[in-house]
Amino acid sequence: MIDVRRWMPGVQMVTTYKTSWLPRDLVAGIVLTTLLVPQGMAYAELAGLPAITGLYTSILCLLAYAVFGPSRILVLGPDSSLGPMIATVLIGALGAGADPAEAIALAGMLGLIVGVLLVLAGVAKLGFLADLLSHPTQVGYLNGLALTILVSQLPKLFGFSVDGDGLIEETRGFVEGVADGKTVPAATVIGLLGLAVIVSLRRWAPRVPGVLIAVVLSIFAVVAFGLEERGVDTVGALPQGLPSFALPSFDFSDLGILVGGAFGIALVSLTDTISTASAFAARTGQEVRGNQEMIGIGAANIAASFFQGFPVSTSGSRTAVAQQSGSRTQVTGVVGAVAISLLLVFAPGLLRDLPQPTLAAVVIAAALSLADIPAIALLWRRRRVEFSLAIAAFLGVAVLGVLPGIAVAVGLSVLNVFRKVWWPYQAVLGRAQGVNGYHDITVYPSAERLPGLLIFRFDAPLIFANARVFRDRVREFARTEPGLRWIIMAAEPITDVDTTAADMLEELDRELNEQGISLVFAEMKSPVHEKIDRYQLTRTIDPAHFFPTLEDAVAAFRRETGAEWTT
Template sequence: MSTPRTASTRRAPKRLAAVAPGLAGLADYQVRWLPKDLVAGLVLTALLVPQGMAYAELAGLPAITGLYTSILCLLGYAVFGPSRILVLGPDSSLGPMIAATILPLAGANGDPARAVALASALALLTGTISVLAGVGGLGFVADLISRPTMIGYLNGLALTIFVSQLPKLFGFSVDASGFLGEVTGLVAGIARGETVPAALVVGAAGLAAILALQRLLPKVPAILVVVVLSITATAVLGLDERGVDVVGILPAGFPPLTIPDVTLSDLTLLLAGALGIAVVSVADTISTASAFAARAGRTVQGGREMTAIGASNLAAGLFGGFPVSTSSSRTAVAEQAGAKSQLTGIVGAVAITLILLFAPGLLRDLPQPTLAAVVIAASLSLADWRGTVRLHRQRRTEFTLSIAAFLGVVALGVLPGIALAVALSIGNVFRRAWWPYQTVLGRVPDLPGFHDVHSYPHAERLPGCVIVRFDAPLFFANTRTFRERVQALAAGDPGLRWVVVAAEPITDVDTTAADMLHDLDVWLNEREVHLVFAEMKDPVREKIDRYELLGTIDPSHFYPTVDAAVTAYRELTGAGWRPAAAGAGD
């Protein structure tokens, strides 16, 4: 009887690790890690509290919801997250997306309770999508946004966040939507004299201090320093009496488990936003997890990361929170502070809870312009102007995609901008397959193999034989490109007898392409030209057989290498290599 129990006991940790890897990791916890995790958790709390409040307001929600969200997502990832140090929480890149999704539904009066309910429902939808995608092995969804389009999207997001926070920095609000509307409202407000000097001084000084400390003293918690100084300044100088808005006393206690009060029609309207947020959140999480895992020599399991971030969003949504993502900056802070496990996140969650329970007035005198400064500093860190310049220098096509994504966010808004970014990424992939690189190959003396005549213009050619390389699978969208290329080569060389296709890059042939190859071979045969394939992969050759193309294409015209095809042609015709000027033209 002992053997079955032993086997079951051994299987239990594996089952637990598969469902809740964070919880399973506690079984391997080492006591010597505890002091470092405690310190890192407290340091993280100092960052999470002001950022959580600032990003909640960026999302159009009460500041307190940022703290609720931070607590629940930290606990959720501590249980279900596979990474030891990854930190989740409210994120500056998601804030505008959340606002763009929920504020149009919250009504003209912007009822806070309704906005919170919609945001919580959005978190539940985002979490459900992420969990289902993770369980279904859809981690590749995170690859839908290419790096160039993500750079453009984040640059556009950085600019829109920056502009949206400037009125708060100046001490007034703007009732406008869209980038141009907010810019116009900002300029009009300044022109009307609505600026509160004390608010502008506090906000600008806070922003300058954050940026200076982050650059000159990166190990100093810049945001914590600025928050403490601004609270002190408010208390000592009475800034709230000088027209500076402050956070005020936060609601005491912890929110109960709550199912958001929304309708089915609300959920339908929230779904598009949830899909966009899930894609951005998962992409950010997997990329950040990969970067930090590489440092430790570990690998990332995309499915588990998706499930973990989904669980964190579900936890946040059930307690009045909003969608979350991973933060590379907060994760870096935790790592620098010595975090060894997800106990760091648990310590942070407990510390924030204690603040809510026993010291809700701790942040009462925190100026709103300081929160705006925190958000603006985060927006500046989102921008990657150097990456944009590098794209311009390295590849103009991808630079154009990046600029298009940037303009899409600025001109159309955040949600249409992310949709445009995904569409541009997919379109770029399709464009490369639709119009792939194609060339003629020749022989270069003293250099083994066959080489691109664009790189080696003086490469030798074989009279009556042209070697073509087409760098893409053959499918319905590029069949015309392939056919016209081969036909142009045949029409341009009356003495052509063989067209040798270097087929190693052709990884697939669909039925449309098969019909094209049949018609092309018939067209070539009428001109006494043979279509020959070299280096075709076995799976592709099997499809050629299944499509019954061998009834038209001579089965003997398939060669294992280009060299074998060239040797066969030379033995058949006695042709010898000639300089480029004497061979067939490209």
Template sequence: MHPPGWQEYVPGVGLARIYERAWLPKDIVAGLVLSALLVPQGMAYAELAGLPAVTGLYTSILCLLGYAVFGPSRVLVLGPDSSLGPMIAATIAPLLLANGDPARAVALASMLAVIVGVVMTVAGLARFGFVADLLSKPTQIGYMNGLALTIVIGQLAKLFGFSVDADGLVAEAKAFFSGLADGDANATAAVIGVASLAGILLLNRFMPKLPSVLIVVVLAAVVVGAFDLESKDVDTVGVLPQGFPPFTIPAVSWDDLPPLLIGAFAIAVVALADTMSTASAFAARRGERVRGNQEMVGIGAANIAAGFFQGFPVSTSGSRTAVAEQAGSRSQVTGIVGAGMITVVLVFATSLMQYVPQPTLGAIVIAAALSLADIAGTRRLWHQRRTEFGLSIIALLGVAFLGVLPGILVAVGLSILNVFRRTWWPHTAELGRVEGVAGLHDTESYPDAELLRGLVVYRFDAPLIFANARMFSDKVREIATDDPSLQWIIVAAEPITDVDTTASDMLQELDAWLNARGVSLVFAEMKDPVREKIERYELTRTINPAHFHPTLDAAVAAYVQQTGASWRRPQQEADDEGSRR
């Protein structure tokens, strides 16, 4: 049941009215646990997006508060995301000056967040939640695999304590290995980075309930501080700027808006697809229903809030949501507690991050990127459907070699083309009767299926539209030409969900062509809405109204009554044909 009126669009108000006191201790504990993950991940993902680490904390605070008010899910956790970081960097990097002014980078990222928020909110209010379907599962797997590969390659230099001046997967890989060969790596930093990555992966594997990121960050910071590793050129986060971020309207020029809009739409599609899949998974476990359009409004509000407080675009995090749920979260109060703890760090304890080494942040990003990759899903596509495996690989290569933003466009385009391909070249079948099996079945699957002389039952598994009208016509003409004894072609029309005007004209021409050869075009099981369109197109002036039957059985029975034909196996028909010759 939705709450009445405006409260439907502000779920946080409704939650406040029904909030139970017994939930509070669990929400507080879950919020404290969650904040331990939000701080290091927020900083790491900010640097992945090419922004100062502290902006990750600003973003985390405001997006959690924004979603708590407008988000419909009680358990989802929003925040900086590893899948969006490269997209943000790819959008704002071309707009920066040669030296990459951090203040301008923050302004561009903040405006990008505001635009993403507006796009998501408007789309949610307009009930465009279906946009998430623009990324099919195979192309989404390929996109995420490509993104994971891109992130890992891009973070390797940071993991080993040096930097490279390169852009793109191939260029960054070459620059990294060249740097290793030239001795640019810092051995101490590399040990910390590799050890941090190994620690996160091992803890996640063998002790998944422990906050692996927090444990590794604390240990790494203790080691750096205790052994004064900064003197050995190990870069650290340093002391963060103190205080809560002020309300700021991002200052960008009009020339910056077109590329920001393009990036915003791409980010919105990825964030929505990620949120819908995560929301569906957790809602199913909790017996709840996903409100897709309100999720868009919630994500939009979170992005707008972050954008006006020096933040950047955010999405749902499956890993952080899982942590909150495992810690006993009952509502979005968990996120509010987490935002409060981050604020405490910014106001009273900015020096806590002073000794956190940059290679450890790189390790956090790499570990998150590895979780994005779906090798098992790719392997499953290979075994189940090679065409979709191919789409997945093309999406991967699009991200890896064209870049993140072109890659998402390739992924969306492939998803749309795949749908169009299935409509353009649908599966078709000629049907026959199989002994002991009810109904009529594909003669390719049952080569010994019985047939009626002079009759072909043809099934076309798609709506009949402009894209496939010629294919339908050519196939029917081929059937009529190959069988001189043909009298009827029954179209099993149950899978045909639509007939457009192009297909209508084709059917009129096809029926006239068949009639000239003494062949009747007959339809069975045509849906009422499609039949209404046939009559509206006035096709029944050409196609005999008596040639529309409610079921296949009725159509076949009418043919048998008219011709006296009997069911025979293909071999029997061939033997009789030979005897007649």
């Protein structure tokens, strides 16, 4: 029998809900709505879609996540980090200036593919895929994304538009537009003032809804001073009523770019969600259920895709607002969805005079929150290799584009892991005075060693990628160490030996034996030792040359040779 509560955590939440939580959830939901509406509209336009689709998406994803999402605090919705990725897919498939209806249908199909991918990954328990973006590459990617978003919104902030795709072309278009006098003074003033209000209140009064205040003040300014007549573009009246059901559609020639974009969006959405869920779970004492989170986000994307929506992710800022407002459960998101629905049914003209430069200010403020320059500086001070990875990911996004940038970021993360396995840290060990055990002689240069003995530590699993590196280092010892008789492998860090490495060890042991040198292992893990037996390496490596500890191996060598410790 299917465990409904396991796959639909919202059902369990309803059965355990306490009426004392309702007032807090209601207040948090209303406060959250003041953020959901302007951000939803702004991020929809960032994705190259009509503003109304951001509200449709918010309604459906909040309701779906309330049923399938495991977290009681996370808030989903249109996201600034996904907007440029969605826009890249739409432009790649339809070209610039595509018909809005075609763009909406294609965005819905993109959301459906993203949702299916996430649900399948959750069912298959592939939550570890979030680890494909390491912290340095994620920092670089987000900084590159922040710069890309900022530049893309500057023309709208200044009251004009540019024809260009990518950071370089859009930067050139903006500079040329300003030089040619395309700037609309009234739009520039209201956009910059809105941005100043949002950023200032976020910095000095984070509990005050800066986005809402900027939106209200800008609408008042448009009405009071007749700014539309001065060239300020506004949102206009929104369609009245709730979104209608519509099957996503696409041309099969666009399948490649849709699937490629969906993989990138799914990975970024998953990474954002797992990191945000972990951060807020630590504050609230909840447990992160990564696989169910994927199912919850997937269900939210699927639900939105059938109602003129587009891909969504978790929002750290909106989640923080909900928590600060006293949210206790997913009911907060349901209240937000209901409030947006009431706005569309009864007051669709309420936001008619919202200026486009203010929406640009909302997006730019979000982009600034994505940027993390101190993290880049910290990487520079801590580890230059990871700083280089962050810069490479940054340049990947800024120069190649958002989707190629995420591919670069993932590729760099994987290559960094592979590099650490390929060229792991290696050490020759000795006995240091006043310190128990055996230690790296580069750290303890005065450590004692036994003549004819070398203790070697290789800090990685022995696999095809590093078998040659290991072999060449041991051969170097055999060639350069005078009177060498034993090479003891401090094998505790070796967590695996694959067949390629096993063949290398068999060949290497025969080669060493011809030189009168024995290859000895100490502290090898049981699972690895079982593989050694299965590979039948003890045909060449003496079974007596496997010791449980380094001390036992060293003692055996001293008994055999009578060697004494020397500096």
